[in-house]
Amino acid sequence: MNSYKRNAFTYATIVAFGGFVFGLDAAVISGTVKFITEEFSLNPMQLGIVVGSPSIGVLLALFFAGSACDKFGRRQTLKIIAFLYVISAVGATFSPSYWSLVATRFLGGLAFSSISVASMYIGEIAPPKWRGKLVSMTQINIVLGLSAAYFVNYLILSYANSDAAWVNDLGLKQNVWRWMLGSEIVPAVAWLVALFFIPRSPAWLLYNGKTEEAKRTLSKIYPKEEVGVIYDEMQTSMSSETQDRSLVAQLKEIFSKKMRVILIIATTIAIAQQSTGINAILFYAPTVFEQLGGGSDAAFMQSIWVGLTSVVFTILGLVLVDRLGRRPLIIWGMAWIIISLGICFYGFQTARYTLTEKAITELSTIKNVERLTPIAGVEYGSDIAFKKALEDNLGEVDARNYESVLIQKAAAINSILILVGILSFIAAFHFSVGPVMWVLFSEIFPNSIRGIAIPFFTLITSVVSMLVQVFFPKQLATMGISYTLLFYAITVAIGLVILYRYLVETKNMTIEEIQLKLQSK
Template identity: 40%
Template sequence: MSKKLILIAFVVSLGGFLFGFDAGIISGVMNYAGPEFNLSDIQSGWVVSSPSFAAMIAMIFSGRLSDVVGRKKILIVVAFLYAISALFSAYATSYEMLYIARMIGGLAFGAALVLAPTYIAEISTADNRGKLVSIQQLNIVLGFFAAFLSNYYFNKYNTSGDSFFTDENVWRWMLGVELIPAILYFIFLFFIPRSPRWLFTKFRNEEAKQVLVSVYGEVKAEQETNSILNSLEGTTTKSEDKVKLKDLFKPALRFVLIVGLIVGVLQQITGINAVYFYATSIFKQTGIGTDAAFASGILLSSITVIFTFVAMYLIDRMGRRPLLLIGTAGIAISLLLCAYGFKQATYQLTSQSITELQFEGADKLSAFTDKVYENDVDFKNDMKSALGNQIYSKNDGAILESATSINATLVLIGVLGFIACFAFSLGPVMWVLLSELFPNKYRGFAIGVIAFVNSFISWVVQLIFPWELSNFGNALTFFIFGAIACIGFFVMLKILPETKGKSLEQIERELVTN
């Protein structure tokens, strides 16, 4: 595998880094922006999830649009939108301006998550495709790591008494720093070639061959050219360039569409983006305190990076099916462990702990002195009724730290186990599998449709997660995610194919019936 090919894949998937950075950053931002704008649970959920809502629009159109004008041109627009989103988010003066700015970023990462694996699959070969497409997921988790690290230091300097950072401006710096990688992404994209397989579908054969030669050399390029042209022969004509939604429901594509949809839904419905986007809030629920919650985010993202490397090492050795099955089983066990840990928690404020709370109005909690709560929902409702939503939201970390009796280690193991299992299975493998299942003619559009469904599920999960925590409680929320993962494991056990070591054209012959 040439260094040039790795570099191209890394540059193209920098959009994934920006997605991960945005997702990680918002978990810290909402600790400050939420109280500042006095947001309700649904409003907080909308600020967090609005990019995923916008991403649905981008995902359904970006694949098809890239089939017409090319992957590279759309990716350049994506980088520009990322930069605009970062700038406007940092200067948001209202709840409405904040979520609109984040929706602009959502258009960007919706398109990037579709086009990056599509482009990488189209420029790679069977023996290196798994690793190269996994670079997308690696960039996503590196983005998470950078975001949690950034959040930790911004929070640290804000709470250290440094007069430059305050609760009112620190979240703006958290969001604005995303502008730097967005500009770099925009510049780097001008130096990558067009997708060779896309060029062949547009009958620009000589240009496509030049790209393959520059990446692989004469001999390998000739082999890839023959394979691609044989696959396209008789299927791509000027009149057939436009793929319609109904084409995906042809009997020939039915099996691969079902597999793609199931894996695409399962990746999000198990709650991964709820954990990522609300990581700081989740860790605060264990009563470890706000500072420790920010620090735990770094540990979470570090585990993600490590196990993404594990996935990249194993995906072309073990195959897609074993990684997905083992990972999904681990996800189910980890989520149920979290549910058990939260179920055992109790909450009690003593007169001493109330005295130690350092915020105005803490004395109002004295009415609940020594009252023992068996679940977090009743406890938080009483705290909000006494303090009001805005004051409670601003100080929930300190209150939970004072009142919570829980095996925090058990919950931490469950969360980290979930993240680790996701990072070597559903995270990277889904995008690899989607980039392989569909024929050249349908690939961009089909991945866009499945990514739309994937993003819709992600949006719903993120939107209602704060509401679930407030109304269902931590234990039941994680139990639901765990139960869904169990069902998903048995469904995939029955239907999931293996695509390891096969060319895109060979996979088409085996899985797409005529």
């Protein structure tokens, strides 16, 4: 491998590792849901807030991420983000109360802007023919972080349930959720240190008059004979774009007539990506799998399959994004997502729930289990009806705490079909709209507004993500799992129709060529 190619891959790998920290931070909370709910006596809305608080934090961060990238540079902004991850991980691990946990996870949400800043940086240092692969490395690191979170959660839970002496010595059994959250500290520190070894973005350097340093950076990632040509293209592009780089001016340009198609594409995919409900599945994975009736331990094991599926299909998408192109992966991937969610809807919709008298007598862990006698032998046609009956007889707290084991005893459900549907959905998302959205974001915006445009549209997708995460427990309690998934499928279908009309192919094109193609459309 040539030195310039090796440098480009090295810099992209370091920056993309922030995706691993993001994925770990985002998914590790899934294993703590049951424990923090019991420790702090949370209702569904409070649980949604603690899980979704990072997504609330990122909304605030994205208002400043673009300005910070333009003022301090992409590299310095990434360092600040990495530092926030470290502080958040330490704070969440030792949180003494519910609100301190919410606050420290909110602080970590300020660092979630790392995904948009990483896409921006990698898009600016990656040669066109490698851009799709290099930008998608962030998504690969995200799913590796997700997988690591599920595996770590399962490992910690397994050790906590063992009788090993060291488990009690370390307080693992009593502090399961704290050990889970603490697993983020080491990778967050490692990423912060690694960021000191990457150069500043050549586009930012050129915009700020640091021409010699910009040329030196370009010489590290392009062959010598191409550096002059690339530099001249960047200068020409920047000189032809607006010189007013204020926040208001850049936002006006985003909504200008010449940007109309870009606005439609970016807005639609930003909403559609999170409207799939991906973060409901990823951030509440054990909770979702408990609805299949396998119990808590099985749910944690099945969550690992989610992580492994994510990794395999993200890598497959990375291999194909520069071969098949962006448009086919997006269009066919979204169709695949709709079909997968439809399978899950059918599986949950046909489930039935019945607690027999024998099953009730076997529930020795439930205090005053005879409270369930009135519903013995009664068949319920939905999870909502069954959970309502449990709450009426056990009370809200006991019904919530024993929900997993009660569903396990009562559910008559096609768990294999639903598991296949969920894993198919995970595969479709990570093969298509998951990574490819960030590739498109790194390509479709002019250099003059990239510092604002990418965080702006990331803000849109983050708002949708926050709504999904915060309200999923409430949807689960009021709509039921089947109609919640159907709702996601319908919103994705609307996005698919719009993108089929407007999305153009951008593979193997420079950012300048992409602008001409989009503006001509």
